[in-house]
Amino acid sequence: MPNKKEETLCLENIRKKFFGVYALVDVSLSIGKGEIVGLIGENGAGKSTMMNIIGGVLQPNNGTMSINGIPYSPKSPADAKQNGIAFIHQELNLFNNLSILDNMYINSYKRIPGTPFLNKKKMHGEVKKILATIDLDVSPETTVEKLCMGERQLVEIAKALSANPDIIIFDEPTTSLTSRETKKLFSIIKKLREDGKSIIYISHILEDVLNLADKIVVLRDGKVTDCDDKSAYTIDRMISSMVGRKIEQLYPAELPVPKDQILLEVKNVSQPGVVRDISFNVNSGEIVGIYGLMGSGRSELANIIFGLDPYEKGEIVFKGEKIKIQDPINRIQKGMAFVTENRREEGLLMDFSIYNNIDLVSLRQNTKLLNLIDNKKTAEQVNHSKETLRIKCDDVKQPVKSLSGGNQQKVVIGKWLMSKPDLLIVDEPTRGIDVGAKSEIYHIINNLVKEGIGALIISSEMEELMGICNRIIVMKKGEIMGSLEHQEFSQEGIIGLAFAQSSNNTEERKEGGENERQ
Amino acid sequence: MRDNRNLKLLVLKRFPIILFVIIFIVFGIFSSNWFTLKNLENILSQSSYIGILATAITIVLLTGGVDISIGANMFLSASIAGLLMAKGWPIWTTVIVCLLVGFLYGCVNSFLVVKLKIVPFIATLGTMTAGRGLALIITKSAAVSLPKELISGFGSGKLLGIIPYPIIVFLLIILVAAIFLKYVPIGRRIYAVGNDAECAKKAGINVKRTISFVYITCGVLAAIAGIVSAAQIGNINAGFGVGYEFNAIAASVLGGTSMIGGIGTVFPGALIGTLIMQMIQAGLVYMQVDLYIQPIVNAAIILLAVFLDSVRTNYIHKLDARNIRVD
Numbered sequence: 001m002p003n004k005k006e007e008t009l010c011l012e013n014i015r016k017k018f019f020g021v022y023a024l025v026d027v028s029l030s031i032g033k034g035e036i037v038g039l040i041g042e043n044g045a046g047k048s049t050m051m052n053i054i055g056g057v058l059q060p061n062n063g064t065m066s067i068n069g070i071p072y073s074p075k076s077p078a079d080a081k082q083n084g085i086a087f088i089h090q091e092l093n094l095f096n097n098l099s100i101l102d103n104m105y106i107n108s109y110k111r112i113p114g115t116p117f118l119n120k121k122k123m124h125g126e127v128k129k130i131l132a133t134i135d136l137d138v139s140p141e142t143t144v145e146k147l148c149m150g151e152r153q154l155v156e157i158a159k160a161l162s163a164n165p166d167i168i169i170f171d172e173p174t175t176s177l178t179s180r181e182t183k184k185l186f187s188i189i190k191k192l193r194e195d196g197k198s199i200i201y202i203s204h205i206l207e208d209v210l211n212l213a214d215k216i217v218v219l220r221d222g223k224v225t226d227c228d229d230k231s232a233y234t235i236d237r238m239i240s241s242m243v244g245r246k247i248e249q250l251y252p253a254e255l256p257v258p259k260d261q262i263l264l265e266v267k268n269v270s271q272p273g274v275v276r277d278i279s280f281n282v283n284s285g286e287i288v289g290i291y292g293l294m295g296s297g298r299s300e301l302a303n304i305i306f307g308l309d310p311y312e313k314g315e316i317v318f319k320g321e322k323i324k325i326q327d328p329i330n331r332i333q334k335g336m337a338f339v340t341e342n343r344r345e346e347g348l349l350m351d352f353s354i355y356n357n358i359d360l361v362s363l364r365q366n367t368k369l370l371n372l373i374d375n376k377k378t379a380e381q382v383n384h385s386k387e388t389l390r391i392k393c394d395d396v397k398q399p400v401k402s403l404s405g406g407n408q409q410k411v412v413i414g415k416w417l418m419s420k421p422d423l424l425i426v427d428e429p430t431r432g433i434d435v436g437a438k439s440e441i442y443h444i445i446n447n448l449v450k451e452g453i454g455a456l457i458i459s460s461e462m463e464e465l466m467g468i469c470n471r472i473i474v475m476k477k478g479e480i481m482g483s484l485e486h487q488e489f490s491q492e493g494i495i496g497l498a499f500a501q502s503s504n505n506t507e508e509r510k511e512g513g514e515n516e517r518q
Numbered sequence: 519m520r521d522n523r524n525l526k527l528l529v530l531k532r533f534p535i536i537l538f539v540i541i542f543i544v545f546g547i548f549s550s551n552w553f554t555l556k557n558l559e560n561i562l563s564q565s566s567y568i569g570i571l572a573t574a575i576t577i578v579l580l581t582g583g584v585d586i587s588i589g590a591n592m593f594l595s596a597s598i599a600g601l602l603m604a605k606g607w608p609i610w611t612t613v614i615v616c617l618l619v620g621f622l623y624g625c626v627n628s629f630l631v632v633k634l635k636i637v638p639f640i641a642t643l644g645t646m647t648a649g650r651g652l653a654l655i656i657t658k659s660a661a662v663s664l665p666k667e668l669i670s671g672f673g674s675g676k677l678l679g680i681i682p683y684p685i686i687v688f689l690l691i692i693l694v695a696a697i698f699l700k701y702v703p704i705g706r707r708i709y710a711v712g713n714d715a716e717c718a719k720k721a722g723i724n725v726k727r728t729i730s731f732v733y734i735t736c737g738v739l740a741a742i743a744g745i746v747s748a749a750q751i752g753n754i755n756a757g758f759g760v761g762y763e764f765n766a767i768a769a770s771v772l773g774g775t776s777m778i779g780g781i782g783t784v785f786p787g788a789l790i791g792t793l794i795m796q797m798i799q800a801g802l803v804y805m806q807v808d809l810y811i812q813p814i815v816n817a818a819i820i821l822l823a824v825f826l827d828s829v830r831t832n833y834i835h836k837l838d839a840r841n842i843r844v845d
Contacts, residue, residue, distance in 0.1 A: 078722070093720055095713040097780040098706065106710050107722040109703040117701045 006033040007069075008198040009054070009085075009167050014063035016049055016222075023049040024060070024222045031167070031215075036189065036199045038213030038230070040206065041242055046222040047202055051169055054200075055087050056080035067166070086165035088156050090172040094144050101127050101140040104159050130158045134188050150181025157188065168192060169200045174208065186212055204293050206238050206499055218242055239495050250439050251467030252446035255486060258286035258470055262320075263454040264423055266305065269314035274300045275478040278314070282423065287445065287455045289465035292475035293498055298458045299341055301475070302427050305456070306338040307331050319422065332361065337421035339412050341428045341458075343405075347412040350401040354393055357400050357411050358382045362418035385414035389444060406437020413444060424448060427458045442468050462494050474498050533826060534774050534790045541794060545801035552804065559682065561793065561800050566684035567592075567747035569792040571766035572773070573695050574739035576788045578732050579770055580699075581712045582779025583638035585627060585736050588766060589759035590649035592744030595619035597653045599745060600662035600754050609668055617741050623649060624737020628730035646763070654756060661755040664748055673749030684746050691739065696785035708732060712779030765816075769795045771823040795819065 009031045016024040024046045031037050041047050052058040054065070056074030065072045067083055074080040077087075094103050101123055110119045127140035136154045144152060153173060160168060170189070174182045189199060189212060203209050209216060216233050218226035218241040226241035264282040269275060275297045282288045292298040303309040305316060307328045316323050318334055328338070340346040348357055359366065359378045366381070368374040382396055389410045393403060400411055409429070416424065429445065430438040446468060449455050459465050465472050466489045473483045474497035481497040529536070546552040571588055578585045599616035603609065623645070630641035664673075672683045699705040711718045711728045719725050743762075748754050773791025775782025782788075798819060802812050 093717050095710045095717065095780070097713045098709055102706050102710070106707060106718075109706070111703070116703075118703065118706070120701075 010066045014060045031198045034196045038209035038216040039202045041219035045219040084166035086160035086168045096145040099141045150177045167198045171202045256449040258283040265317040271311045282454045287469045289469035289472040290458045296475040297478035335422035337416035339426040353397045355396040425456045549804040563682045565796040566688040567743040569688045570743040572769035572788040572792045574736040575766045576770045585642045586763045587642040587646035588740040589762035590646040591623045591740040592759040594649045594653040595741035596744035596748040620737045620741020624734035628733035663753045768823045
């Protein structure tokens with residue numbers, strides 16, 4: 001390793017508290033010039049908090065940072081940028097309708113001196129130079145829309161490089177890339193290392209981290225639990241450093257007992273570009289979990305089952321009846337309910353009252369003469385859900401946005417329970433809600449299933465699936481990698497499946513690179 | 519399948535021009551003096567004010583907003599100018615006052631949209647009604663006649679006796695707007711804001727200023743359209759400018775501008791769209807179509823334009839859908 005001793009960025013005893021809870025506890029870290037540090041950890045381990053502190057989005061409560069020995073305490077992202085820090089975020093921040101050149105200079109256009117007009121010639125040349133360093137062989141005038149995902153990711157990198165940073169942070173850059181694009185990205189990252197840049201690489205894909213990084217740092221519950229040279233690591237050590245926490249008594253003590261009756265049968269369902277050959281069953285009285293990393297197709301599968309997205313091949317049988325048409329209303333009437341992932345965008349009308357949110361799905365059922373809404377009956381039912389779900393509020397007429405995340409989630413569940421579903425599909429049941437509310441939601445689901453319905457829980461939090469499910473299905477890149485019964489549950493087993501190389505994946509993805517580009 | 523898709527995309531993108539050529543030829547076949555210079559001059563000349571409005575609305579649509587008060591703005595600013603002229607004010611002074619009224623109109627719209635965060639459609643629906651009401655109070659609902667110098671000197675006058683002045687103003691505005699959108703930073707930022715305002719904010723663009731700018735520009739351009747149209751007609755009556763906003767939006771969308779923002783051009787887009795609209799209107803007259811049927815045909819064009827926009831939007835949506843795996 002060249003210049004291994006020379007430290008660029010140094011963090012010392014960083015602490016960050018949110019509402020009395022520590023998100024980061026005494027985190028210390030140093031990155032050398034020309035070094036790649038891999039940062040891994042579960043969701044909620046504190047990775048993004050740490051990056052936000054480095055990037056000037058958040059300020060630490062305690063601790064100090066320095067760059068090249070000079071104290072560094074950024075007040076804003078712009079401040080961080082000036083200090084030579086560049087971020088490449090997981091989601092792309094590009095204007096698809098504009099050219100690469102426009103995207104790179106949108107807020108710092110160079111003008112022809114003395115005129116308001118753009119100096120296209122000059123910018124053109126500079127963009128070309130930067131694109132050459134990252135091996136992106138397209139014209140600076142190309143519209144971003146025409147580029148495939150990998151190329152767009154490269155444009156993001158070009159944008160970052162145009163400020164000539166010393167420290168570059170990559171946050172999950174490969175989620176939307178094909179394997180060939182990923183390879184190319186890695187060779188560019190390595191090239192940047194040779195140019196003396198310091199790099200922090202955050203990813204859930206452990207093989208990539210192991211392959212790329214010089215040093216690996218593991219975060220768990222806001223603490224650095226492991227930090228060593230790459231050579232000291234194996235995938236197993238990475239996993240056990242990442243997890244290793246005991247599951248508390250957060251979950252219902254008894255699992256529901258599945259009945260012999262198949263409720264939902266998914267047979268060989270495929271949709272090009274999304275999922276392939278998905279088959280599984282959910283019985284009455286059973287909670288089935290679907291685990292997968294981001295981009296594994298888990299949410300998309302739920303959308304297909306619920307009829308929001310189409311599928312090309314295979315069949316879905318619900319309560320013994322084949323359902324082919326893509327239409328959620330039809331499924332709601334047959335007894336399916338879907339609690340979506342983003343309660344803010346998809347699950348709730350935020351400005352509406354609790355009452356009006358809860359009665360939405362079942363409006364049709366609560367009608368009297370002439371199809372008018374029976375307000376009395378509805379009010380009774382809404383109050384009943386408020387009681388049974390223990391929604392904390394002053395009045396059912398208060399707007400949903402005034403509730404906490406956990407209570408909002410209960411409103412979404414309450415909404416669906418009004419329609420008395422037989423199958424409850426829940427996507428990320430506890431995202432962004434506190435532990436107490438989490439536990440309540442687990443118990444609500446558990447009780448419902450014990451009363452005889454079936455539940456399909458999609459989650460990226462492995463622990464909650466292990467706590468509440470009878471069976472867990474693991475997905476990766478749109479395929480089912482395996483399925484575990486409750487007695488076989490282990491974090492290592494699930495992660496192992498989620499990270500497994502699928503048999504024919506690599507070659508197919510290579511082809512993909514060509515197809516995506518048009 | 520891929521060829522098919524590319525073909526679809528090509529047709530979608532070139533649709534305005536394809537439509538333009540088809541309509542041009544069809545009318546030519548059905549009416550004998552369609553392909554005469556005089557007819558073309560008429561069409562262009564009558565397109566002038568709608569073209570200016572289409573340019574104005576295109577700039578607003580690019581940010582994902584809309585301004586339906588432009589017809590009322592024309593009425594108000596032209597009426598005030600007309601009344602001042604009747605009082606003997608010099609023409610150039612009144613023209614400047616007219617532009618100032620348009621500017622203030624735009625300021626009110628941008629205040630409602632940017633500061634009070636009212637949905638553009640509702641905000642400008644409000645200023646449309648209020649603006650027209652104000653104009654009716656000022657004019658006491660009576661028609662305002664314009665001085666002869668303006669009508670013969672500008673409205674029906676020609677530069678060097680060849681090109682009508684309204685056409686010159688129209689083409690000049692198209693030219694300036696096109697250069698502005700393509701070669702000036704704020705023009706490019708308008709596209710960025712329309713594509714993704716959140717993303718634009720993250721990139722450090724002053725989104726509020728960009729949007730204010732757009733509504734104010736639109737207001738000024740509407741006032742110019744008002745004076746041009748008034749000079750051509752010769753007087754301003756209570757129905758002046760009614761429904762022009764829909765012709766302008768239809769022209770803009772027919773020219774390929776997307777209602778969700780970020781996509782569209784003034785040249786060739788708004789220009790072609792305007793010509794298509796005007797050609798159809800002129801063509802219907804040539805073919806002696808019943809006067810009562812003409813609005814229906816007009817409405818059909820607007821619906822077609824909006825339908826086209828939704829097809830486009832869907833296509834963009836499909837392009838954006840991420841692929842998890844490829845079979």
